[in-house]
Amino acid sequence: MISSKLPKMFYGGDYNPEQWDHETHLEDLRMFKLAGIDMATINVFSWALIQPDEVTYNFEYLDQLIDRLYENGVYICLATSTAAHPAWMAKNYPDVLRVDADGRKRKFGGRHNSCPNSPTYRKYSEIIADKLAERYKDHPAVLVWHISNEYGGDCYCENCEKAFRVYLKKRYQTIEQVNKAWNTNFWGHTFYDWDEIVLPSNLSEHWGHNSSSFQGISLDYSRFNSDSMLECYLLEYHAIKKHIPDSVVTTNLMGFFKQLDYFKWAKYMDIVSWDSYPGLATPISYTAMAHDLMRGLKDGLPFMLMEQTPSQQNWQPYNSLKRPGVMRLWSYQSVAHGADTVMFFQLRRSVGACEKYHGAVIEHAGHENTRVFREVAELGKELQNLGDTTLDARVQSRVAIVFDWDNWWAIEKSSGPTVALKYVEQIHKYYSAFFHRNIQVDIVSVDSDISSYDLLLAPVLYMVKPGFAAKLEQFVAAGGTFLTTFFSGIVNEHDLVTTGGYPGELRNLLGIWVEEIDALLPEQKNSIVLKETLGALEGVYECGMLCDLLHSEGAEVIAEYGEDFYQGMPALTRNTFGQGQAWYVASDPDNIFLEGLLAELAAEKNIKPLLETPQGVEVSARTKDGLTYLFVMNHNASPQSYDLGNSSVRELLTGTDYTGQISIEARGVHIFERTS
Ligand code: GLA
Ligand code: ZN
Numbered sequence: 001m002i003s004s005k006l007p008k009m010f011y012g013g014d015y016n017p018e019q020w021d022h023e024t025h026l027e028d029l030r031m032f033k034l035a036g037i038d039m040a041t042i043n044v045f046s047w048a049l050i051q052p053d054e055v056t057y058n059f060e061y062l063d064q065l066i067d068r069l070y071e072n073g074v075y076i077c078l079a080t081s082t083a084a085h086p087a088w089m090a091k092n093y094p095d096v097l098r099v100d101a102d103g104r105k106r107k108f109g110g111r112h113n114s115c116p117n118s119p120t121y122r123k124y125s126e127i128i129a130d131k132l133a134e135r136y137k138d139h140p141a142v143l144v145w146h147i148s149n150e151y152g153g154d155c156y157c158e159n160c161e162k163a164f165r166v167y168l169k170k171r172y173q174t175i176e177q178v179n180k181a182w183n184t185n186f187w188g189h190t191f192y193d194w195d196e197i198v199l200p201s202n203l204s205e206h207w208g209h210n211s212s213s214f215q216g217i218s219l220d221y222s223r224f225n226s227d228s229m230l231e232c233y234l235l236e237y238h239a240i241k242k243h244i245p246d247s248v249v250t251t252n253l254m255g256f257f258k259q260l261d262y263f264k265w266a267k268y269m270d271i272v273s274w275d276s277y278p279g280l281a282t283p284i285s286y287t288a289m290a291h292d293l294m295r296g297l298k299d300g301l302p303f304m305l306m307e308q309t310p311s312q313q314n315w316q317p318y319n320s321l322k323r324p325g326v327m328r329l330w331s332y333q334s335v336a337h338g339a340d341t342v343m344f345f346q347l348r349r350s351v352g353a354c355e356k357y358h359g360a361v362i363e364h365a366g367h368e369n370t371r372v373f374r375e376v377a378e379l380g381k382e383l384q385n386l387g388d389t390t391l392d393a394r395v396q397s398r399v400a401i402v403f404d405w406d407n408w409w410a411i412e413k414s415s416g417p418t419v420a421l422k423y424v425e426q427i428h429k430y431y432s433a434f435f436h437r438n439i440q441v442d443i444v445s446v447d448s449d450i451s452s453y454d455l456l457l458a459p460v461l462y463m464v465k466p467g468f469a470a471k472l473e474q475f476v477a478a479g480g481t482f483l484t485t486f487f488s489g490i491v492n493e494h495d496l497v498t499t500g501g502y503p504g505e506l507r508n509l510l511g512i513w514v515e516e517i518d519a520l521l522p523e524q525k526n527s528i529v530l531k532e533t534l535g536a537l538e539g540v541y542e543c544g545m546l547c548d549l550l551h552s553e554g555a556e557v558i559a560e561y562g563e564d565f566y567q568g569m570p571a572l573t574r575n576t577f578g579q580g581q582a583w584y585v586a587s588d589p590d591n592i593f594l595e596g597l598l599a600e601l602a603a604e605k606n607i608k609p610l611l612e613t614p615q616g617v618e619v620s621a622r623t624k625d626g627l628t629y630l631f632v633m634n635h636n637a638s639p640q641s642y643d644l645g646n647s648s649v650r651e652l653l654t655g656t657d658y659t660g661q662i663s664i665e666a667r668g669v670h671i672f673e674r675t676s
Helices: 022-035 060-071 087-092 119-136 158-172 175-182 215-243 262-266 284-296 326-336 371-386 405-413 423-435 468-477 504-510 591-604
Strands: 010-014 039-042 075-079 142-146 273-275 303-307 339-345 399-402 441-444 455-458 481-485 512-519 526-530 540-552 556-561 570-577 580-585 587-589 617-624 627-634 640-643 649-651 656-658 661-664 669-675
Touching (some): 010 075, 010 371, 039 142, 039 339, 060 075, 158 215, 175 215, 215 262, 215 405, 262 405, 284 423, 303 326, 326 617, 326 627, 423 591, 468 481, 468 570, 468 580, 504 580, 512 570, 526 587, 540 591, 587 591
Parallel strands (some): 075 142, 273 303, 481 580
Antiparallel strands (some): 526 540, 526 556, 627 669
């Protein structure tokens, strides 16, 4: 089956030829051929070029560029250019300029900083998208539409403030409802008129980035801000769809990016695309998890790797080079987790401004005799040979982890019980326990269909949204295993505490109630003492950060605290609920405990590793048409070996059949094809 979205695995990236002369363009085309590049993302930052004033539009340059690329076998991912407004627009219509959290109005400069509620920005961005779609709707080169670029940031201008009130009216209908949702009798905040409500900024409720006196207001602002940008996206999206109903429209996301609720956005993306920029110190499990989130946004559909650097970034404090083989390895890692394209930022390195030291396929040397170009060209050849083999193949996971943006916002805006609690870190902790054992995980939302999973985890499910507790009960009653942790079930969607004992709506399912929550200092620890052995777990393990003081209301106590005045109180519980089980981890345990616990939960469900491999050798699989593509990726800087089993399997990159113990070179990749 060929993906209905993309006909092949495209290879290419962001291309900014407006920074170069014609001779260089011709040289680019020659080198694209050498590298096997067949897709270019263009027009990302050319708004000022194609619209020099309010009424003039110049598309000749784009016409020629698109034709020239197409004639040379390069397809187009066409950006709408709206990620940076033109200087004339900022000068004539200051409403496009954002106001920051300290109340300072920006001037023209930078990018990604148009006010999402600016009437001018909305008007002109919609017009340009409309014009581009009308002009290129029949052009065979244009395969993907790329709206704006990396939406993000926030704005506190008067237009946003007005729009916030409109948003609240729609959400709450009456001012009484707002007062209730925000608990405004606290600190005398009772509102009598919508106009009394101001944006939560450093001039009102906030201090610093994550601190708010009124979490309810701040939470609604986060939702509003994400929605405001989504509205901008949608204006362009519909402008394109009007001309090309079957167009493939996307915008490039950024993995675990806090400000935008990507689950909401993905509903309006024909294909998810994202920009992957791990640093050399980023755990590979974290990158894998980000890919899995991107795949999870559309319930497992493949996504585009829109950007990655072929060599280095410019915006980190220390921009190390990707070591030889790492670009290839990480490209395959993205494919292994669901990418159907491999693309770069950027195809040619700029000579001026802040990205001139950002890596590119064509470096400042300007020719093909560079390490980076050779590696890109070699990968290009390999991908051509792979052809559509893995295209549209799906990752099949029996384990899922719940991720939720509202929960993220609410947890980290919380004043107390600890500043140490970071939601994504907790998600990653649980994720990596599976990752290191080569057990695949889907990242799902609270709205996803969870019924097909055997094991569902929701670490730090602080906020329980309407209906979710019942959904979890149904999942467990039907035989699923569920696990959640400390600081779960605390609040509803408004960040109002569910009274009667934590974990509120999850009490019934978990068979416990939490009376108090202790926050430990960074160097302070408690311990988890197993009452009996549990799989490979026995004895005492370390825990810290937060310790729930809880009582069983029917759950079996599997482990207890070893220290302090709550020594002997439950630290790990298991509740049988219908056909299934619901686990509660009451503190933040060490990794050995966590890996042991999750291994046991997986084993009880007969969930096995895809393959046993040495540390740092990742295994992931994609499946289609009865065939499974097993990706084995050695992230170590030294060769490793692993046992493939008795039957002989074909390795696709070398075309060789392997069996038994085999070795994999440093940063090497194997892709095996076997019947599923
Ligand atoms: C982002 C942007 C690109 C470029 C790269 C540099 O992903 O989308 O325009 O700035 O970062 O890493
Ligand atoms: Zn604004």
